[in-house]
Amino acid sequence: MRIGIPRALLYYNYYPFWKIFFESLGHEVVLSSPTNKKILKDGLESTVDDACLPVKVFHGHVIDLINTVDAVFIPRIISVESGEFICPKFLGLPDMIRNSVAGLPRIIDCELSLYRNKTGFMEHAIRVGRLLGNSTQEALRAYLLASSKYNSYKKFRVKNGRLPIDEGDKSFFEVTAPDYSKYKDGSFKFNVLVLGHPYNIYDRYVSMNLIKKLQDFGAKIITPEIIPERNISAGAKKLNKKLFWTLGKNILGSAYYYMDNCKLDGIVHVASFGCGPDSLVGELLERKVSRDYSLPFLYLNLDEHAGEEGFNTRLEAFVDILERRRCGESNVSSHG
Ligand code: SF4
Structure with missing residues (x-):
């Protein structure tokens, strides 16, 4: 399956994890283009007026992916750290997109909340894998591989002062020697x-x-x-x-x-x-x-x-x- 990841919002935090996870399950990952004038314009035209700029930009990135993927990954995020919350806009994002963007492919919108559940990320990843037709065992293996590489990437980033900036058409994770x-x-x-x-x-x-x-x-x-x-x-x-x-x-x-x-x-x-x-x-x-x-x-x-x-x-x-x-x-x- 070709899975689209919008190059916006928490892409800058979690893309390396999801890229490895989906690819190790045999799926192809497609990133939207780097933000440009058209993406911004599409986002502005399709979003409700009172949304913040990053949410508008996210809409534009989803539109950029529509004709090239089988599904778009837009998790419903409530909390990414124990005892904390993330902005409510992330919780409603899949619904906002469904209501504002026409001609969408399938949306993968599993819920993620780590507020009371420290192992919630693993369970979330397994749910995503199963939704895509993979077995629990396959999803667990993919999760372990992706989380190990993702943790190494984060350590490398901190140790080397490496900022997660996109480099042209590639994502920050794919550029090995800037x-x-x-x-x-x-x-x-x-x-x-x-x-x-x-x-x-x-x-x-x-x-x-x-x-x-x-x-x-x-x-x-x-x-x-x-x-x-x-x-x-x-x-x-x-x-x-x-x-x-x-x-x-x-x-x-x-x-x-x-x-x-x-x-x-x-x-x-x-x-x-x-x-x-x-x-x-x-x-x-x-x-x-x-x-x-x-x-x-x-x-x-x-x-x-x-x-x-x-x-x-x-x-x-x-x-x-x-x-x-x-x-x-x-x-x-x-x-x-
Ligand atoms: S925290 Fe929420 S309201 Fe603020 S920029 Fe991010 S998505 Fe928008």
Whole structure:
């Protein structure tokens, strides 16, 4: 069977696992194209107005796959970590797609909730395999193989500071030797923590190539995806109250840990217009940075109308502050 995976939302977290899982069950995995103007336009035209930008982009990616696959994989996700939840939009995603997109192939929409069930991911994968006509034994074998490779990939990513950015037509997982030679340690002028949901910061089109632009200014980029989970948990424990949104916890945990334990020159927070969790997390983050740390902070809110020129101007102003503080101008305000 040809199974389509939209290159959006939690693709940036789980694609390596699902690619190995489906292929070891004998299925072919087809990725949608990297986000482009047409995908965004299709997504905007097919989604309800009050959806956030990443959900709109996801719709466009599903449309991109329609005529090339036998089924599209859109799990119904409730929770990806014990005792935590993920945004409710993930729970309703298969229904939103069914109601908004015409001519769909089969949707594989098994539910995933790890809130009270630590082995839930294995059970979820076995259910997916059985839905595709594989036996429990086959699905279990595929799960064990995929989870072992996926865990090695995550360790490699953290150890080598490897960001999950798409490289052209290939996915980040398929590119084994990207050319990072010009970004070696020692050539960086600043350490910049870039915070946001992976689908916002790593999608080159949606983020207007933010990471590459910062790297070209001489910044070493740190994101939650290359920070060890134990450090994120240690940072999150400093919050007055446990944050039960996994993606928000990763953002704040990374910031709190990094600001206290590592050399940092500035923070960029990328949020989506229309995102409830982002507005809460952004507020907590900005208050903490301005009250307890004197760090330059740039807040970027992405929506479908954001223009690249204005975006670049704000980025240049932020880098200008970093430059001037680096040259010892300590009177430069950390907020521009
Ligand atoms: S967390 Fe925010 S950006 Fe992500 S899907 Fe939910 S509303 Fe959209």
